[in-house]
Amino acid sequence: MSTATLPLRIPVALCAALAAASAGRAAAPPDVILAHGTVITADGRDSVAEAIAIGGGRILAVGADAGILALKGARTRVIDLHGRTATPGLIDAHAHVADGGLGELYHVQLTDAASVADIVQRVRARIGQLKPGEWLQGEGWDEGKLSERRYVTAADLDAVSPQNPVWLEHTTGHYGAANSFALRLAKISAATRDPQSGTIDRDAAGAPSGVLKESAQELVTHLIPAPTAEQRRNGIRAFLETLHREGVTAVKDPLIDQPTWDAYRALLDAG
Template sequence: MSQESGLRVIIGGTLIDGTGRPPVKESAVLIRDCRIAAVGKRDGFLIPDGSEVIDASGKTIMPGLIDAHTHFLSMGIRMIREVDLANTRSLSEAVAKVRARVAQAEPGEWVLGRGWDDSKWIERRFINRDDLDDFSRDNPIMLTRICGHLITLNSRALEIAGITKTTEDPPGGEVEKGPDGKPTGILKDARQLVSSYIPPISKETSIEGLSRACDYALSLGCTGIHDAGIGG
């Protein structure tokens, strides 16, 4: 057989083909120009000359997954713009991650974070501005709780947004204030008081974010998505 370019054969894995038929053990899958051309049992399967052969013994081969509800573009943008606080085990760990980002930021640059969950922290309390102010005098900070309804601002961000002890609660929201009447930095369903002061997302960031989101999805075996946040 003459050699062909763009050929790849995956052999030895257990194949689930998506048709409902029983899995095929010791399978072979021929891929030609990024498309599946043939499947079958490894024994007796003709491997074309010039094929790249991948041994998948002990692994499972299946069609790519499709996620029917994602916020795909925004996820990719967050991977660039925000500190990931989702898996932090304590308030101090979350603060340390934010501190590290601030150390890399330009003076005056906004530092954003997302995903913190106080119910999983040993401290069992929200982050407030006092946790952030000692290392962020020049950088405004906004950290979004995992629920998306609560944010924490440092004093610089409060100053930029004009949030003071006289700021009234917006409809349906709350600007939390301490015993001294000053804002603690915690805003509940009141993001609109600060969101307009955060720099808009650039086209370049959107493009890079989409690329990162695609790479991440593919690493999980997801080859198709529906973005619930676009066009709505």
């Protein structure tokens, strides 16, 4: 038996059904015991215990320290919670893990941008790291958070991105802003009709402003090179690490294509 001190945070996967387990002796000694803590069961009575026994990937018993510690065997690892709290793992039924991870690692983050000038400055900084012709992607801007209370437009972006196509996705994902370089690549002009279920935002003269809504986004986004297999794996790994830090132990990614599925499978096979 070994005794370990709990680090600042550890991922503890407890299922909601753990309250059904009792402090009775299990058929085999548990693999792990968490003891001397506050174990929130999240059952119908909001029961709180002191310790929990885990074996074979399942909750074996929950109860008072004395009863649970009596279950330990020669190879049981005992983790002293030192009064810390263990909770059931959180489950997110809708999280764009793969896309979110790619965004975190490879896109300009704009969720906290406070002005159009702030966004333009971030684009300028990233453009300096790219070769002419390479795409710059950003995400998360919200005109409701900007001091100007308006959309980002191609006119805002063009001065800092004359040699690179730019696409900045809105925080909702339902629209975004392209610079003039990207509009030219997509062959979007004043004569371009709105696609079905989409809108090309236009200025007072009828010229495209750079803002594309709903299906109109695809006129530009289909031109952006797909991420590599390595980038997909890196993105998934990074996002899962973020979820683990927040106590999320299960998640459903609702947007899976074959390359993304292959990335998940590769990570699973690699352990």
